[in-house]
Amino acid sequence: MDRPLLNRRLAEFGTTIFAEMSALAVRTGSINLGQGFPDADGPEEVREAAVRALRDGRGNQYPPGPGIPELRTAVAAHQERFYGHRGLSYDPDTEVLVTAGATEAIAATLLALLEPDDEVIALEPYYDSYAACIAMAGARRVPVTLRPDPEAGSYRLDLDELRDAVTDRTRLLLLNTPHNPTGTVLSAGELAEIARLAVERDLLVVTDEVYEHLVFEGEHLPLASFPGMRERTVTISSAGKTFSFTGWKVGWVTAPAELVTAVRAAKQFLTYVSAGPFQYAVAEALALPDSYYSGLREDLRTKRDVLARGLSDAGFRVYAPSGTYFITTDIRPLGHDDGFAFCRALPERAGVVAIPNAVFYDHKDEGAPYVRFAFCKGVDVLREAADRLQKL
Numbered sequence: 001m002d003r004p005l006l007n008r009r010l011a012e013f014g015t016t017i018f019a020e021m022s023a024l025a026v027r028t029g030s031i032n033l034g035q036g037f038p039d040a041d042g043p044e045e046v047r048e049a050a051v052r053a054l055r056d057g058r059g060n061q062y063p064p065g066p067g068i069p070e071l072r073t074a075v076a077a078h079q080e081r082f083y084g085h086r087g088l089s090y091d092p093d094t095e096v097l098v099t100a101g102a103t104e105a106i107a108a109t110l111l112a113l114l115e116p117d118d119e120v121i122a123l124e125p126y127y128d129s130y131a132a133c134i135a136m137a138g139a140r141r142v143p144v145t146l147r148p149d150p151e152a153g154s155y156r157l158d159l160d161e162l163r164d165a166v167t168d169r170t171r172l173l174l175l176n177t178p179h180n181p182t183g184t185v186l187s188a189g190e191l192a193e194i195a196r197l198a199v200e201r202d203l204l205v206v207t208d209e210v211y212e213h214l215v216f217e218g219e220h221l222p223l224a225s226f227p228g229m230r231e232r233t234v235t236i237s238s239a240g241k242t243f244s245f246t247g248w249k250v251g252w253v254t255a256p257a258e259l260v261t262a263v264r265a266a267k268q269f270l271t272y273v274s275a276g277p278f279q280y281a282v283a284e285a286l287a288l289p290d291s292y293y294s295g296l297r298e299d300l301r302t303k304r305d306v307l308a309r310g311l312s313d314a315g316f317r318v319y320a321p322s323g324t325y326f327i328t329t330d331i332r333p334l335g336h337d338d339g340f341a342f343c344r345a346l347p348e349r350a351g352v353v354a355i356p357n358a359v360f361y362d363h364k365d366e367g368a369p370y371v372r373f374a375f376c377k378g379v380d381v382l383r384e385a386a387d388r389l390q391k392l
């Protein structure tokens with residue numbers, strides 16, 4: 001056929017870098033610090049809750065389209081429990097929607113809320129599905145770049161640049177905090193300025209908060225809890241990162257009823273429903289005691305510090321994250337400036353797999369010398385990876 005098979009909106013998107021690098025890890029027998037999944041399952045009681053649901057015949061057939069009532073109630077209770085002191089609460093019947101992970105929630109939200117040629121501002125570097133979903137909606141992405149501060153060892157948002165990026169065609173801000181891949185946690189002051197901008201320009205906001213419980217410095221503050229934001233914000237989260245069952249693909253949307261209705265209109269034609277028995281298990285997981293959440297955070301903080309020390313000792317410039325599963329490093333001190341070439345050679349050189357940050361950028365040059373490592377692995381695995389990287 002003369003006509004290209006892949007439609008023009010998706011022409012720039014091929015096989016994801018995660019698939020490529022994970023395949024490379026298998027082929028070379030390398031330690032995979034590329035993709036963000038734990039190497040051990042989450043709480044045994046949560047896994048057993050899924051087994052119990054399967055055996056009891058709960059969720060083995062189609063669950064309700066919006067999600068089982070037990071999970072919607074648990075999500076609403078979770079928001080009240082952790083953010084009720086900031087005035088945030090949701091009606092489980094009309095303001096909560098269960099999705100096939102956060103990725104489907106993002107896709108359904110953008111497909112529902114965007115018209116062709118709308119502009120969407122996203123913080124660059126960004127999770128690769130953002131760009132693909134914006135493209136599928138026929139909208140145009142407008143990146144605002146988080147830039148590294150070597151002295152502070154962190155990435156920062158330029159609020160003036162964000163404000164300047166808004167035009168009359170801007171429909172929506174797509175935010176991710178805690179931020180993948182940089183580990184940035186937006187501060188109360190930054191979020192307050194974003195909220196003022198959204199209200200002033202009458203913008204919708206979609207917030208990806210899947211790492212909400214993985215904050216090591218600072219505090220996670222939902223943007224929806226800021227003045228004027230609840231009525232214009234779609235908040236997205238999921239069970240995968242919080243409970244270490246990433247394969248279950250259970251996510252959710254919380255938002256005002258009219259926004260949830262809009263998102264559900266798109267979601268019903270994507271998966272319609274998914275993960276029936278796992279929904280019951282996640283409903284129980286969300287009720288785990290505070291000690292679980294604090295223990296998860298401290299465990300990952302320890303792993304972050306182990307890998308950060310190892311990377312620094314190996315010669316990388318390390319940007320220690322305030323949250324998430326990931327550490328961004330600068331490879332220039334090692335004599336390299338092309339993250340793609342570095343990551344493709346790293347398995348053979350050191351037996352470790354990482355991800356080039358440039359894949360998360362529209363402005364590829366901005367991300368070229370940076371490489372991301374995941375630390376959501378066992379401490380022994382991280383120490384072994386650090387030892388292997390000493391070869392560099």
